[in-house]
Amino acid sequence: MQPHDLPTMINLAENVHEDYPEDDAIFAERLALxxxxxxxxxxxxxxxxxxxxxxxxxxxxxxxxxxxxxIPSAPDTYYIHDLAILERGRGLGAGAVITDKIVAHARSEGFDNISLVAVGGSNPFWAAQGFGEVVIEALTPKLRSYDDTAAFMVRQL
Known part of the structure; x- marks a missing residue:
C-alpha cells in the first residue's frame, strides 16, 4: 500500500466496518508507522x-x-489491526492469502506470535487461519468497547 491508496482504503473501511468507524488519521498513521x-x-x-x-x-x-x-521499542507480538474485504471479494481466498503473507513477514521479523481482536463475528475466519481465543480478564472492558462478541485471538508461530 502507498499513501495515494489511503482514500481507497478509507472508502473500503467505511463500507466494510460501518460499526467500527475510525478517523482517517488512524489509517494514515498505521501506514506511516x-x-x-x-x-x-x-x-x-x-x-x-x-x-x-x-x-x-x-x-x-x-x-x-x-x-x-x-511502534514500541521492544514489541513482543505482531498485531493485525484490521482486515477488511468487501462482499464481492469474499470467498476468493484473499483473506487466507494475505494472512499467510503477514504470518511469513512476522516470522521473518522474529516474532513468535501474532495477535488481533476479532470483531463482528469474524472469530470462525480467524480460527480457520490458526488463531485461538485467549481469555485475559483484564482485557474484557476494552474488548466490550468494540462489541459484545469481540475476542482477543493469538496464533503461535
Whole structure:
C-alpha cells in the first residue's frame, strides 16, 4: 500500500466496518508507522479490501480509533489491526492469502506470535487461519468497547 491508496482504503473501511468507524488519521498513521504491514487487496483489478498490521505489545491491543504515536521499542507480538474485504471479494481466498503473507513477514521479523481482536463475528475466519481465543480478564472492558462478541485471538508461530 502507498499513501495515494489511503482514500481507497478509507472508502473500503467505511463500507466494510460501518460499526467500527475510525478517523482517517488512524489509517494514515498505521501506514506511516509500518508500511511493510499494510496491503491493499484487489480482485479482478479492482480494490476489494486491505490489511493493516504492525509490531505491538502482547495483550495490549490498541483501542478502536486510537492513534499509536509510535511502534514500541521492544514489541513482543505482531498485531493485525484490521482486515477488511468487501462482499464481492469474499470467498476468493484473499483473506487466507494475505494472512499467510503477514504470518511469513512476522516470522521473518522474529516474532513468535501474532495477535488481533476479532470483531463482528469474524472469530470462525480467524480460527480457520490458526488463531485461538485467549481469555485475559483484564482485557474484557476494552474488548466490550468494540462489541459484545469481540475476542482477543493469538496464533503461535
Amino acid at each position: 509500518y508500511p511493510q504491514g499494510c496491503y491493499l487487496l484487489s480482485a479482478g483489478g479492482e480494490p476489494c479490501g486491505y490489511i493493516l498490521s504492525h509490531p505491538w505489545a502482547y495483550a495490549k491491543p490498541p483501542e478502536l480509533n486510537c492513534l499509536l504515536g509510535e
